[in-house]
Amino acid sequence: MQKTLLDKPGAWISNGGPESDSVVCTRGTLARNLADLPFPSRCSEDEKRAVQERVLVAIETAGLLASGSYVTLTELHVRELRMLIERQLITRQLIESRGPRGVFIANDQSFSIMVNERDHLRITAVAGGLQPDEVLLALNNVDDALALALDFAYHEKRGYLTSSLDEVGTGFKLTAVLHLPALSNNKRIFDVEQNARVDHHTFDGVFDGITDAPGDLYALTNRATLGRSEGEVAFHLRALANTILQQEREARAALNGDTVITLADRVGRALGIARGARLLDFREGLSLLSSLRLGIATGQVDALPYTGIDEVLLTGQPAHLECKVGAVCDDLTLSIARADLFRKRFS
Amino acid sequence: MMLCQKCHKTLATIRYAEVESGIVSELQLCADCMTKLQDEATSGFELTRVSPARTRARAAAAPGDVVSERKVPTRVCRACGADLTEAIQHGRVGCSACYEALGEALDSLLRTFHVGQRHRGKVPHVTDERRLMGAELHSLRALLRSTLKSENYEEAARLRDRIRTLEESMNVREPERVGSNTGN
Numbered sequence: 001m002q003k004t005l006l007d008k009p010g011a012w013i014s015n016g017g018p019e020s021d022s023v024v025c026t027r028g029t030l031a032r033n034l035a036d037l038p039f040p041s042r043c044s045e046d047e048k049r050a051v052q053e054r055v056l057v058a059i060e061t062a063g064l065l066a067s068g069s070y071v072t073l074t075e076l077h078v079r080e081l082r083m084l085i086e087r088q089l090i091t092r093q094l095i096e097s098r099g100p101r102g103v104f105i106a107n108d109q110s111f112s113i114m115v116n117e118r119d120h121l122r123i124t125a126v127a128g129g130l131q132p133d134e135v136l137l138a139l140n141n142v143d144d145a146l147a148l149a150l151d152f153a154y155h156e157k158r159g160y161l162t163s164s165l166d167e168v169g170t171g172f173k174l175t176a177v178l179h180l181p182a183l184s185n186n187k188r189i190f191d192v193e194q195n196a197r198v199d200h201h202t203f204d205g206v207f208d209g210i211t212d213a214p215g216d217l218y219a220l221t222n223r224a225t226l227g228r229s230e231g232e233v234a235f236h237l238r239a240l241a242n243t244i245l246q247q248e249r250e251a252r253a254a255l256n257g258d259t260v261i262t263l264a265d266r267v268g269r270a271l272g273i274a275r276g277a278r279l280l281d282f283r284e285g286l287s288l289l290s291s292l293r294l295g296i297a298t299g300q301v302d303a304l305p306y307t308g309i310d311e312v313l314l315t316g317q318p319a320h321l322e323c324k325v326g327a328v329c330d331d332l333t334l335s336i337a338r339a340d341l342f343r344k345r346f347s
Numbered sequence: 348m349m350l351c352q353k354c355h356k357t358l359a360t361i362r363y364a365e366v367e368s369g370i371v372s373e374l375q376l377c378a379d380c381m382t383k384l385q386d387e388a389t390s391g392f393e394l395t396r397v398s399p400a401r402t403r404a405r406a407a408a409a410p411g412d413v414v415s416e417r418k419v420p421t422r423v424c425r426a427c428g429a430d431l432t433e434a435i436q437h438g439r440v441g442c443s444a445c446y447e448a449l450g451e452a453l454d455s456l457l458r459t460f461h462v463g464q465r466h467r468g469k470v471p472h473v474t475d476e477r478r479l480m481g482a483e484l485h486s487l488r489a490l491l492r493s494t495l496k497s498e499n500y501e502e503a504a505r506l507r508d509r510i511r512t513l514e515e516s517m518n519v520r521e522p523e524r525v526g527s528n529t530g531n
Contacts (some may be wrong), residue, residue: 022500033443035443036509037442038426038427038442038443039427039440039441039442039443041439041441042427042428042429042441042442051521074501096524118439139506140469141471147471152471153443154471155443155446155466156466157464157465157466158446158457158466158467159470160466160471161443161446163439163440164438165434165438165439165453165456165457165460166438166460166461167459168461169459169466170466170468170469172468192373199460223460223461224460224461224463225461225464226460226461226462226463226465226466227461227462227463227464227465227467228461228462228463228467229467229468229469230466230468230469231468232467274438291477296501322357
């Protein structure tokens with residue numbers, strides 16, 4: 001499995017998507033629980049085993065086995081598990097949980113089904129660019145197929161019952177990963193955060209907090225799951241993301257003479273370092289990718305698609321590099337491997 | 348953006364929740380009003396998180412001193428043992444039954460997370476189908492009983508086959524009635 005995952009990046013990276021100049025990907029999750037068993041935090045080992053067996057039968061009934069494979073967590077090395085987190089196919093919570101648990105991963109890595117994470121099932125789908133409706137459709141297809149064989153915990157007034165109170169209702173969380181270097185540069189990013197909060201969304205840095213977010217990458221996520229339908233969640237997220245993208249484009253267009261030179265210098269230097277560096281730490285790698293993505297958008301970097309940037313963003317993460325090297329790596333070895341990856345891709 | 352709901356002068360930057368008689372209510376406050384509120388005597392309501400003022404009071408108390416702590420009765424879910432305090436502190440519950448067992452307090456807590464109180468999204472189609480199949484099963488069993496009473500065994504056999512097919516597709520079986528013949 002590891003070889004297959006390593007050999008080819010997820011379908012969303014190769015395919016790209018709308019607004020991919022400023023949106024890396026859209027990711028959605030549906031939380032579901034079986035009606036007759038307690039949620040995983042209160043489940044016994046036997047109950048978790050029963051959940052896993054029932055979900056496996058449901059996956060088979062749904063005809064999904066031909067399009068992916070199920071692995072239990074004990075089958076995988078911790079390095080591989082970390083790589084799956086970096087690919088957004090599993091969560092840290094799944095690793096930290098106890099007892100029988102696992103994940104079904106589609107061959108094209110467009111969706112996964114975690115079993116016995118904080119809920120019995122968590123279906124995740126990812127698509128390139130800004131595609132909230134497409135992600136919702138993919139999730140609904142898997143959900144409907146599984147529901148043929150599983151009775152989900154559902155209440156007429158409260159909707160799908162989940163272990164987290166902030167997911168009850170639709171159980172649907174939708175996130176768009178945005179690249180906002182211009183807004184980040186002029187500190188208007190805090191206004192964006194404030195507006196998102198008012199609109200019932202959360203807005204935060206992907207790899208760290210909102211201040212000086214590495215790689216200028218931000219995650220925009222819906223907060224409410226009760227009182228808004230799945231379609232409304234997708235609609236509001238798209239609308240808000242489009243507003244933010246418009247602000248980002250205005251901020252880029254408003255760059256005055258001095259800043260244009262600064263920007264050109266930033267992109268030129270990034271290209272030079274990417275092509276020549278022998279050591280690159282993760283944070284610097286993210287910063288270079290941010291500058292290069294901006295360079296493509298402003299026409300300074302030719303013949304490089306956004307999907308190329310996304311691929312390096314994904315495969316330049318620590319666990320991916322460790323899996324490639326095939327051993328536990330110290331920081332120096334990781335920096336060397338990352339620099340090799342950048343030189344190979346951008347030379 | 349919203350003005351502080353205490354002083355109505357400064358921009359609110361803090362979301363503050365308090366529990367009174369098991370009901371969670373929310374206030375939008377500015378930093379100054381939040382500090383004042385935390386330094387006030389806390390009789391009459393329970394903070395959802397321990398306030399710095401109370402933490403300071405506990406830290407300042409010498410060993411052996413009794414720092415008054417108000418005990419708040421909390422609801423517990425009989426099905427899984429999870430309680431309301433856990434739901435408030437971690438935003439988590441233990442099972443489907445918790446949503447009923449933890450009562451109104453949970454509803455008021457949900458108001459702080461969401462934009463509404465009623466689910467407006469997807470309804471599981473399969474649950475509807477199963478409900479219909481369940482209803483059909485129920486009426487078929489009733490029909491079988493009356494057919495047997497009228498000694499129409501041919502029709503009864505046909506009905507029993509239909510019931511079995513339905514039970515298999517729903518993956519259910521009517522529970523065996525052990526010792527049900529006593530008294531009959």
